Amino acid sequence: MIVTAVAVGTRGDVNPLAELGEEMTKRGHEFRILTSEAFRPLIESKGVTFLRLDTDADHVMKYMVTDYKTSLDFVNGLFKLKKENPRFMEQTIDAIKGSDLVMYGTCSAFARHAAEYLGIKCARYFYSPMDPTRQYSLYTDDFNSDKVLKSYDGLSDGMSLMTIVALNKWRKSVGLPKWKKSSRYTELGGRKVLTFYPTSPLLMPMDPTWGDHIHVTGYWYHPGESIKEFEESEELTDFLTAGEKPIFVAFGKAESPELARLQLLTLDALKKTGIRAVVQAYQIPKKDKINTDKLFFIDNVPYAYIFGKVRAVVHHGGNTTNGLGLRAGLPTLVIALALDQYFYGRVDHKLCCGPKPLYIRKRLCTAEEISDALQDLVSGKYDVTTQTISELIMKENGVMEAVKAIEDYISEG
Structure with missing residues (x-):
């Protein structure tokens, strides 16, 4: 055939x-x-x-x-x-x-x-x-x-x-x-x-x-296969093992002035809340990408790999990325660019797998709104349900x- x-x-x-x-x-x-x-x-x-x-x-x-x-x-x-x-x-x-x-x-x-x-x-x-x-x-x-x-x-x-x-x-x-x-x-x-x-x-x-x-x-994926060739840097290993388990913030490679502003707002929110995070954000200026005990900036990393190292995830809400996160049992915050992404954010919230999604096509969210959503994300109230969803997805x-x-x-x- x-x-x-x-x-x-x-x-x-x-x-x-x-x-x-x-x-x-x-x-x-x-x-x-x-x-x-x-x-x-x-x-x-x-x-x-x-x-x-x-x-x-x-x-x-x-x-x-x-x-x-x-x-x-x-x-x-x-x-x-x-x-x-x-x-x-x-x-x-x-x-x-x-x-x-x-x-x-x-x-x-x-x-x-x-x-x-x-x-x-x-x-x-x-x-x-x-x-x-x-x-x-x-x-x-x-x-x-x-x-x-x-x-x-x-x-x-x-x-x-x-x-x-x-x-x-x-x-x-x-x-x-x-x-x-x-x-x-x-x-x-x-x-x-x-x-x-x-x-x-x-x-x-x-x-x-x-x-x-x-x-x-x-x-449609075999998550384990995408991490075979990835070698974790010593710096990333040190960050992952140095303190409380971080979250992962991933904004993909889409670029626009609006998205650049969103990434800076998210960075401000992370600093304000003190939540440890691995951050993949291509439009944050190099001068602002300074690794600390709270923040670690990374470019290319297999999601199937990093999702196994973190406690929650923030992303735009694409079907495949969203599925990988739920399969890994991660509470999820969707900051959506498009209707299909917003749809999955709404479904995640309905299933009690994460906060209400933010949809920047309606209005660019504020650093305070992102801060509130991040604190909600790591509050623990989504952990049990997300783990249950993970176990069910693993059987599919x-x-x-x-x-x-x-x-x-x-x-x-």
């Missing part, structure tokens, strides 16, 4: 696919990932075939994360990426030829049209909820209500309208029928499209009204569930 996954996104979007591909390869299948050149080392380290899509990973980060404030910003970002690579459909068609299955996500839905053109089956993968349910949503803070279900109104129509503008000219040029407002990504060739949510069902329970083509599998095997679903889907013809 040949499976080709198409990914337009950040490392957090690509890494789960590489983990899935590694397992598929071990089982004798060929797994290929079409994505930005920046992710070639990650993909090839897993024994998975890398295929190049001429999309700048830094621009994806800027358009989809840093500049993202509203749904319109997200749409504009996609059109900017399309303009930067006018051959993206030709590259996609060349890459997926011969595949038995094409997998695509939110930002790579164009691959569905390439697959339709070649007569190839499809699967969707999403890291946050896209299928209507009354249990949870990106678009409202409520849970389990009619308001939640109603928040999905217009989502499918919106995706179709964007497709009409972006791809109908191409569809006409290759002889495919026009995409209509009523057209849906959930079906292809009269069959429901296989759909994956690579997150824990503890955070995103299956909706009983969904069909059996939708799978909330658990996370999202990769194997996805592999079995793919094999069954293809074998059914």
Whole structure:
């Protein structure tokens, strides 16, 4: 079996696919990932075939994360990426030829049209909820209500309208029928499209009204494998063993004036509270990165490694990072940039795994608000529940569930 996954996104979007591909390869299948050149080392380290899509990973980060404030910003970002690579459909068609299955996500839905053109089956993968349910949503803070279900109104129509503008000219040029407002990504060739949510069902329970083509599998990763090559420095060892167990603060590599300000505010909050912390923050000026008995600054470190050395974690709330933290049993504070991150922060809080999330797209939080959230984070009131969640997540095997679903889907013809 040949499976080709198409990914337009950040490392957090690509890494789960590489983990899935590694397992598929071990089982004798060929797994290929079409994505930005920046992710070639990650993909090839897993024994998975890398295929190049001429999309700048830094621009994806800027358009989809840093500049993202509203749904319109997200749409504009996609059109900017399309303009930067006018051959993206030709590259996609060349890459997926011969595949038995094409997998695509939110930002790579164009691959569905390439697959339709070649007569190839499809699967969707999403890291946050896209299928209507009354249990949870990106678009409202409520849970389990009619308001939640109603928040999905217009989502499918919106995706179709964007497709009409972006791809109908191409569809006409290759002889495919026009995409209509009523057209849906959930079906292809009269069959429901296989759909994956690579997150824990503890955070995103299956909706009983969904069909059996939708799978909330658990996370797609093998956490232990990412720490094999890491060598802890003597300075880090000394800091970790010198006093009270620290927290880990990780803000990733997204950059903007707003994020630079947030990182300095967080640094002020850490100093004010006196909470010991390992800090990964690329936009804090070098002059302010002074290691003390309370603070240790670090650049690259495998999260699966450092999460085993700390007592709590602060991050932006991406699905994979959030899952690694909960799997490690760490109370979590999410300071979110985007709706999907804020969603996981709200779910973490609902599960009693961390404080209420801070969402800087609504308003840049203050140092005092961050201080209060940090003190709440280490208060101990989230420790027991988070450990229980950890034990349950440890029993999940999202990769194997996805592999079995793919094999069954293809074998059914």
